[in-house]
Amino acid sequence: MSVSPRIAIADTCFIIDWARYRNREIIFRVFDIVFIPEAVLREIKSGTTITWVARGLASGKLSLYTESEDEVEEARSLIIRSRRISHMIPVDLPEALCIVIGRRKGYTVLTENKGAIMATDIFDEYRDVIVWRALEILLTAQLEGVLSAECNDSSKVFKEYEEDTLHIFPRRDLIEAVNRIEQEICRQRGART
Amino acid sequence: MSRKYVDKEELEHRIRRWAELEEEARRIRREMADWEFIEKQEPRIKEALKYYIEKGDIRRASMLAGVDLEAFRDLLRKARIPVIV
Numbered sequence: 001m002s003v004s005p006r007i008a009i010a011d012t013c014f015i016i017d018w019a020r021y022r023n024r025e026i027i028f029r030v031f032d033i034v035f036i037p038e039a040v041l042r043e044i045k046s047g048t049t050i051t052w053v054a055r056g057l058a059s060g061k062l063s064l065y066t067e068s069e070d071e072v073e074e075a076r077s078l079i080i081r082s083r084r085i086s087h088m089i090p091v092d093l094p095e096a097l098c099i100v101i102g103r104r105k106g107y108t109v110l111t112e113n114k115g116a117i118m119a120t121d122i123f124d125e126y127r128d129v130i131v132w133r134a135l136e137i138l139l140t141a142q143l144e145g146v147l148s149a150e151c152n153d154s155s156k157v158f159k160e161y162e163e164d165t166l167h168i169f170p171r172r173d174l175i176e177a178v179n180r181i182e183q184e185i186c187r188q189r190g191a192r193t
Numbered sequence: 194m195s196r197k198y199v200d201k202e203e204l205e206h207r208i209r210r211w212a213e214l215e216e217e218a219r220r221i222r223r224e225m226a227d228w229e230f231i232e233k234q235e236p237r238i239k240e241a242l243k244y245y246i247e248k249g250d251i252r253r254a255s256m257l258a259g260v261d262l263e264a265f266r267d268l269l270r271k272a273r274i275p276v277i278v
Contacts, residue, residue, distance in 0.1 A: 013251065013262070016263050017276070043261065045261050045263045045264065046267070049263060085208065087212050088208065089248070089249060089250045090250070090252075092252050112278045113252075113278070114215075114249055114278050117278065121207055121211070122204065122211075166269070166273070166275055166276070167277075167278070168276070169277075170214065170218070170278075
C-alpha cells in the first residue's frame with residue numbers, strides 16, 4: 001500500500017521564525033517535502049535564515065518552487081480581494097502564492113502570517129486549504145513521536161518555540177494543543193505504567 | 194451556487210470573530226512591548242513599531258519602517274513585541 005507523501009509549502013513569515021527554533025530540523029521528519037516559492041526565497045535576508053535554507057536546499061530536504069504565471073495571476077487577484085475588506089489584514093504576493101499553490105496542489109501551507117490565515121477563513125474557495133502554523137507542526141511532531149512529549153510539563157515544547165522566536169501562540173489554541181498531548185500521549189503512558 | 198460568494202451575514206460574522214481575536218492580541222502586544230526601547234527609536238522605526246502593535250500587520254509595518262521583513266521581525270524581538278498567531 002502506498003502512502004501519499006506529506007508536502008508543505010512555506011511562506012516568509014513562517015521560515016524566518018522557524019529557522020530560529022532549536023529543533024528546526026524536525027520539520028523534515030513531519031513533511032516529506034517542504035517547498036519554498038521563489039518569491040519567498042527572494043525575501044530571506046538574515047544569516048541565520050539563509051544558512052538554514054541553503055543547507056536545506058543543498059541536502060534536498062527543502063525544494064524551490066517556481067510559480068507559474070497562472071498561479072501568480074490568481075495570487076494577485078487574492079491580494080486585491082483581501083485589500084477590499086476592511087478589518088482584514090491584507091495578504092501580499094509570497095503568502096498569497098502559498099495559499100493558491102496549497103489549494104491547487106493540496107499542499108499544506110505553512111505560515112505565521114495572520115492575513116494568510118484570515119484569507120483561508122474568509123474566502124470560501126480557499127477554506128479547504130490546510131494551513132499549519134508552528135503550533136500544528138509541534139503538536140503533530142509530538143503526536144507522531146518525532147519530538148518526545150514531556151508529560152510533567154505538556155506545554156514545554158511549545159514554550160521552547162515561544163522562547164526561541166518570541167512568537168506567542170494564542171492561549172486558547174495552546175490549551176487545546178496541550179490537552180491533546182495529555183489525552184493522546186500522557187494518559188496512554190500512564191495506563192502502561 | 195458558486196462558493197466564491199459568501200453570504201454577507203456569514204462574512205460579517207467571520208470578520209467580527211477575527212476582530213475579537215485581534216483585539217486580544219493587540220492588548221498583549223501593548224502589555225509586553227518595551228516602550229522605552231520603542232520611544233528611543235528614530236521616528237520612522239518608532240511609528241512602524243507602534244503601527245504593528247495596533248494592527249498586527251507585519252508587511253505594512255516593515256514598509257513603514259523602510260526595512261525588509263526579516264529586519265523588521267528582528268526589531269519586533271528587540272522591542273519585545275510578540276507575534277501572536
